[in-house]
Amino acid sequence: MAYLSTTDFTQDKDFIDKWLYTIRTGEMDLSWMKSATEKISPEEANPRRGLTYRDLNVGTYGYTDIPEKVRNNRSYAPRGAEIPEGVPDAQPWVSRKSELWAFNTESYYEEAVSRQWNATTDIPWDRLDGVELPEVTGKALSQLMTFLTEVEMIATDTPAMWLPRLNPDFIEVRAFIAAQAMDEARHAEVFRKRALTTGWGLMQASPINEMALKHLRDADSFSEMSVALHLVAEGNVLTLFRFSEYLSPTDVDKKIFRLVMQDEARHVGYGMQHFKYVLEHFPEKREVLHAHLDEAENISFAGAAATELTEAFIILAGGGLKKENIEQGIKVTTQFNLKQMQEHFERLDKCGMPERRERSKLYKMYEMGRAAAENAGIKLN
Amino acid sequence: MAISFPSTEYFEALKAQMAANEEKFRRLGFIDTTFGVSVGVNGKARNFVLEFEVFDLKNVSEVPSIDLKKVDFQIEGDTRVWREMIENIRRNGEADSSHDINTLAHFGEQLKIVYDDPDGHDKLYRFMESIQEFFDLSSKLEVSFN
Amino acid sequence: MAFYADKDYTVDETVLMAAQKVMEGNLGLHWYNAKTERIAGRPSDSKRGLTYQDLNVGSYGYTDIPEDVRTSQSMVSRGSEKVGKLPDMGYVVNRKSDVWSDNVAELYEEVKARRWVPATDIPWTELHTKPLPHDLEMACAQLYTFLQECQIVSMDFPSKWVALINQDFLELKSWMCAQMLDASRLFEVFRKRALFGGAGLGRASATAEQGLKEWLWADQFPQGSVSINLTLAGFLLTLYRQVGAFAPTNVDRKIMRYAMQDAARQTAYGLGQLRYHLNHRPLEANAIEGYLDHTEHALLGLIGSPELLEPMIIICGGGLEKAQVDKGRIATAKFVRLAVKEYMERIAAAGLTGHAKRSKIPAMIDRISAAA
Ligand SMILES: [Fe+2]
Numbered sequence: 001m002a003y004l005s006t007t008d009f010t011q012d013k014d015f016i017d018k019w020l021y022t023i024r025t026g027e028m029d030l031s032w033m034k035s036a037t038e039k040i041s042p043e044e045a046n047p048r049r050g051l052t053y054r055d056l057n058v059g060t061y062g063y064t065d066i067p068e069k070v071r072n073n074r075s076y077a078p079r080g081a082e083i084p085e086g087v088p089d090a091q092p093w094v095s096r097k098s099e100l101w102a103f104n105t106e107s108y109y110e111e112a113v114s115r116q117w118n119a120t121t122d123i124p125w126d127r128l129d130g131v132e133l134p135e136v137t138g139k140a141l142s143q144l145m146t147f148l149t150e151v152e153m154i155a156t157d158t159p160a161m162w163l164p165r166l167n168p169d170f171i172e173v174r175a176f177i178a179a180q181a182m183d184e185a186r187h188a189e190v191f192r193k194r195a196l197t198t199g200w201g202l203m204q205a206s207p208i209n210e211m212a213l214k215h216l217r218d219a220d221s222f223s224e225m226s227v228a229l230h231l232v233a234e235g236n237v238l239t240l241f242r243f244s245e246y247l248s249p250t251d252v253d254k255k256i257f258r259l260v261m262q263d264e265a266r267h268v269g270y271g272m273q274h275f276k277y278v279l280e281h282f283p284e285k286r287e288v289l290h291a292h293l294d295e296a297e298n299i300s301f302a303g304a305a306a307t308e309l310t311e312a313f314i315i316l317a318g319g320g321l322k323k324e325n326i327e328q329g330i331k332v333t334t335q336f337n338l339k340q341m342q343e344h345f346e347r348l349d350k351c352g353m354p355e356r357r358e359r360s361k362l363y364k365m366y367e368m369g370r371a372a373a374e375n376a377g378i379k380l381n
Numbered sequence: 382m383a384i385s386f387p388s389t390e391y392f393e394a395l396k397a398q399m400a401a402n403e404e405k406f407r408r409l410g411f412i413d414t415t416f417g418v419s420v421g422v423n424g425k426a427r428n429f430v431l432e433f434e435v436f437d438l439k440n441v442s443e444v445p446s447i448d449l450k451k452v453d454f455q456i457e458g459d460t461r462v463w464r465e466m467i468e469n470i471r472r473n474g475e476a477d478s479s480h481d482i483n484t485l486a487h488f489g490e491q492l493k494i495v496y497d498d499p500d501g502h503d504k505l506y507r508f509m510e511s512i513q514e515f516f517d518l519s520s521k522l523e524v525s526f527n
Numbered sequence: 528m529a530f531y532a533d534k535d536y537t538v539d540e541t542v543l544m545a546a547q548k549v550m551e552g553n554l555g556l557h558w559y560n561a562k563t564e565r566i567a568g569r570p571s572d573s574k575r576g577l578t579y580q581d582l583n584v585g586s587y588g589y590t591d592i593p594e595d596v597r598t599s600q601s602m603v604s605r606g607s608e609k610v611g612k613l614p615d616m617g618y619v620v621n622r623k624s625d626v627w628s629d630n631v632a633e634l635y636e637e638v639k640a641r642r643w644v645p646a647t648d649i650p651w652t653e654l655h656t657k658p659l660p661h662d663l664e665m666a667c668a669q670l671y672t673f674l675q676e677c678q679i680v681s682m683d684f685p686s687k688w689v690a691l692i693n694q695d696f697l698e699l700k701s702w703m704c705a706q707m708l709d710a711s712r713l714f715e716v717f718r719k720r721a722l723f724g725g726a727g728l729g730r731a732s733a734t735a736e737q738g739l740k741e742w743l744w745a746d747q748f749p750q751g752s753v754s755i756n757l758t759l760a761g762f763l764l765t766l767y768r769q770v771g772a773f774a775p776t777n778v779d780r781k782i783m784r785y786a787m788q789d790a791a792r793q794t795a796y797g798l799g800q801l802r803y804h805l806n807h808r809p810l811e812a813n814a815i816e817g818y819l820d821h822t823e824h825a826l827l828g829l830i831g832s833p834e835l836l837e838p839m840i841i842i843c844g845g846g847l848e849k850a851q852v853d854k855g856r857i858a859t860a861k862f863v864r865l866a867v868k869e870y871m872e873r874i875a876a877a878g879l880t881g882h883a884k885r886s887k888i889p890a891m892i893d894r895i896s897a898a899a
Pocket residue numbers: 152155183184187264
């Protein structure tokens with residue numbers, strides 16, 4: 001599989017001689033000084049925000065004018081540079097802007113860089129000293145954390161594996177994806193660390209959820225990957241984090257969920273803005289995305305069988321295993337399940353796919369679930 | 382009262398300053414390295430070992446000679462160079478572009494970095510911003526040179 | 528490539544029944560007595576916080592990961608109980624000695640602690656209050672164009688491999704994600720510096736990119752790692768130190784100080800990984816030597832590229848006057864020598880002590896020094 005450079009530089013006499021000559025005489029060719037590139041005078045729009053990619057969105061260096069199909073750069077040259085003969089082909093798979101672009105991509109990236117946090121030092125781990133959770137709560141929390149470590153693992157690998165396949169001209173998306181990979185590594189870390197501080201350790205893997213997660217990774221196109229990962233899965237996870245924060249048994253857990261929520265909201269934000277962008281700029285893709293959503297929603301159905309997660313959630317929500325705890329837990333879990341589905345369809349509406357409700361079996365399930373919940377006196381706002 | 386250079390007191394004073402500026406060093410991140418500082422005075426050397434851990438200088442000691450296997454690297458130089466650096470820091474509030482550690486040590490012509498393991502050597506650069514800010518704290522000290 | 532669920536769950540009665548049963552209050556609790564190790568980890572030093580090193584315990588630790596990971600192919604977090612039919616994720620890097628380095632956990636903790644922000648940590652406006660002479664600014668724009676090319680490749684390497692590496696090496700995979708962000712941040716700072724200076728970008732380098740692609744596309748991880756994490760990162764580390772020492776502005780000096788921290792971490796992994804690989808697989812020494820013999824010519828392609836060499840001479844000399852160019856070419860020749868010396872030191876420290884003798888590079892560098 002290895003690539004070989006077009007030249008072996010130890011054997012390239014012209015190259016070496018020129019180098020020696022430059023060093024010996026100081027005579028330089030300086031042809032790069034005449035590069036046919038644009039001169040620009042960018043300014044910081046807001047000095048408190050510093051110098052951002054948006055400030056550099058000017059002319060050939062900017063992202064606004066990236067064409068729908070990138071035809072001129074397939075190398076490792078940064079956008080806007082002069083590209084000489086002889087550069088290699090980076091073999092990008094994705095050179096079509098609407099396949100990956102999102103409104104505001106650059107600001108999601110800048111936000112990610114400025115809001116990085118550290119699971120080691122930003123969580124008050126010391127406060128766990130002396131905290132003795134009841135066995136049932138401790139185990140349920142550990143089980144939830146175990147599931148989340150599986151989720152976050154796929155959330156690192158999936159964006160990361162697409163990164164080198166994206167045309168280098170899509171700087172801001174690549175940057176966002178790199179930041180996401182780091183965010184997810186930190187999530188896997190913080191959930192693992194929390195599981196390993198409960199006194200119980202990690203618990204049991206979730207085969208059905210892992211199958212679902214594999215679906216996220218192995219998509220045929222970036223856009224399909226993004227709709228399943230950023231919009232559906234991370235949307236669900238965002239709702240899960242919000243509920244988990246609410247149910248957190250300690251303030252350490254609350255802090256963890258607040259911090260991961262920030263990152264997750266950013267990922268979902270990118271997902272929504274991309275979805276909107278692709279629907280607007282690549283209308284032929286709509287049917288492909290519907291078909292992919294059919295599969296993603298099928299996986300969401302399958303998730304209902306992951307009782308190791310539902311049960312842990314019921315216990316955390318109800319505060320124990322007594323009858324009244326379980327009843328309360330089921331109530332909250334029902335609200336949570338419905339909320340996840342409700343928000344899923346709200347996001348799709350907002351992005352320009354309101355017809356999804358007609359087509360989706362999940363939506364029918366949601367309507368039935370909602371009616372049943374209301375009959376049982378469970379309100380959803 | 383002025384603190385004389387080179388001396389353990391000088392590094393102890395920087396250590397106290399580092400602790401007093403904890404927020405800044407926390408922001409720069411973990412600094413986990415033990416390195417030597419060797420100051421040539423009239424053909425002899427006075428040697429110090431500085432042990433940094435987490436965000437702090439944990440320990441300073443003066444030793445007869447530095448065992449390169451026990452430190453990550455050693456910065457050595459004549460007292461004249463160190464003095465010029467410290468006085469420059471004092472004047473500017475921080476080292477100017479000709480007097481930061483990297484510039485002084487780059488080709489080994491003024492300060493010199495010696496090491497046993499290149500992995501230890503690279504720690505100078507891994508923690509460069511903290512190490513530079515540490516020496517820049519000299520601006521807050523009154524230093525005398527004998 | 529698409530992976531589809533094994534059935535249509537929307538019509539699968541067993542799923543609905545399972546869910547319904549639980550939601551009626553009949554909890555099976557099959558997970559409740561998971562067969563895993565009990566642990567209540569705490570920070571060993573509260574100031575440092577809770578690190579991965581603190582959790583390097585028993586079945587959860589990384590020390591006891593076996594050399595051959597044969598029984599995990601899914602996304603199960605190391606130490607959890609594996610049950611049921613878990614998916615095979617198709618990992619192709621399953622030997623610890625192919626990826627591990629003893630400093631992995633340390634580097635991951637360090638990279639998070641030492642993060643920085645190009646938008647706000649660099650005093651950008653100084654570039655406008657004290658603009659550089661035209662030629663010097665053009666040289667900076669060219670240098671930073673070249674450095675962006677290097678960072679695209681540095682970003683692609685970990686991302687290209689990470690999903691192929693077994694999930695049991697989770698600290699290592701986390702470190703690779705951090706490398707992606709590091710590379711992205713360096714790309715960002717170099718781009719911002721070039722464009723904010725007003726001279727635009729310069730010309731990409733065909734020679735450098737050819738070499739970079741050869742390194743990036745190495746067909747095995749240990750080989751690619753030695754090229755990207757040790758050779759390229761080590762070379763860039765020396766370059767950042769050089770530009771830092773000859774920095775034309777305070778902005779450049781500040782950028783280089785952050786850049787060297789990131790490059791030095793990457794180099795520490797590159798050296799540590801090669802060391803680990805050779806310690807655990809001494810028979811691979813020949814293969815790595817052979818690989819280096821074949822590919823380290825790309826280092827020459829990189830350093831000798833006019834798109835790097837010429838702006839370096841101008842920056843190190845301070846301009847295009849004869850005396851400046853003389854100063855610059857001598858400083859650049861010294862830089863080349865230093866970069867190669869340190870490269871050879873690292874290769875030797877990793878275990879290939881005889882490499883400098885057989886390599887073609889040092890002789891070339893002697894010719895460069897003699898020319899200066
Ligand atoms: Fe996440």
